[in-house]
Amino acid sequence: MKPNARDKLLDTALSTIRKKGYSATSVDDLCARAGVTKGAFFHHFKSKDALAVAAADHWSQSTGALFASAPYHDRADPLARILAYLDFRIELVAGEIEEFTCLVGTMVQEAYGASDEIRDACRRSIFGHAATLEADIGEAIEKYGVSGITPESLALYTQASIQGAFILAKAKNDPDVAVDMIGHLRRYVELLFKPKGEEARKK
């Protein structure tokens, strides 16, 4: 199926905003890169902000599908699933900075104060993805008898660490620093569930 103008604009928004940031990406820029007219843009989106909200939702859907079909869900042990998720996040850190960093983390950083709609679309995306980890974390907490943390809070922390890892990678222009940072997050999860999770880590 040939992508329509709306899909082209959304895909272009994903790559362009991750490269240039939201404010620096103009409607003209998006139209030129997507190869669509400005008339087509405003047929599909009433404003640049409306495009941003749609792009955040499009991001949630496309990354959601990627994570839903990823192999980390196949592990029998819940802690092994969480660690395999983090290994998958490490695998995804490859190529150019704009190819592995996060659309919504970038947008919310600059646009949180300018648009409640954009901020909230970014919140839905980040917090929604975090929520997909809660069941495994909850199961691991119960299985390994960990106290003092909630599944929601630890799930959010995985996202905070990964978002911060991307910032350091951008600052250093070096993906390896993001890999190293996510390695600390992995170590934290291991330590949290230690020593009872000892055997799970080998599965």
Added chain:
Amino acid sequence: MKPNARDKLLDTALSTIRKKGYSATSVDDLCARAGVTKGAFFHHFKSKDALAVAAADHWSQSTGALFASAPYHDRADPLARILAYLDFRIELVAGEIEEFTCLVGTMVQEAYGASDEIRDACRRSIFGHAATLEADIGEAIEKYGVSGITPESLALYTQASIQGAFILAKAKNDPDVAVDMIGHLRRYVELLFKPKGEEARKK
């Protein structure tokens, strides 16, 4: 001493960019908010990018002075100093989002690809602050016999976690989520140095 136009512009840049992001902050905007003329702006800075680099350096200096004089350095034990640093970071999360979030984390997020000079000024600021933690971390690693991590890497991870905590606070429009995230970072440090650091955490 009355602040001159340059100082006014730098201070205005710190607050405005943290609120609106870098690209959305125009030279006109900065001049109006700082109460200086555009002529004065270009007398002091040859471009908006040059202002950004100077603002990042100004940020490094002002936050550097704050951290250098903070009480966490007074603890006798190196692990206690690291934990007190993290408690200090938690204390700083207060007020409006733009008052506690990070200028250089915000700027590098959007401008990393547009300007090597801005990216590098942000790197100097984030990595430079991280470096101030390395001596305490190195001392704690030695004292408590921890293996598998380097002072540089753990110091950077503290900054990655804190930067990510700010992103989540922006997305949720809620400082409390940042406090909760830095709490996980604190727990990671405790677990890393446990059990030998048990007594230090009570000091």
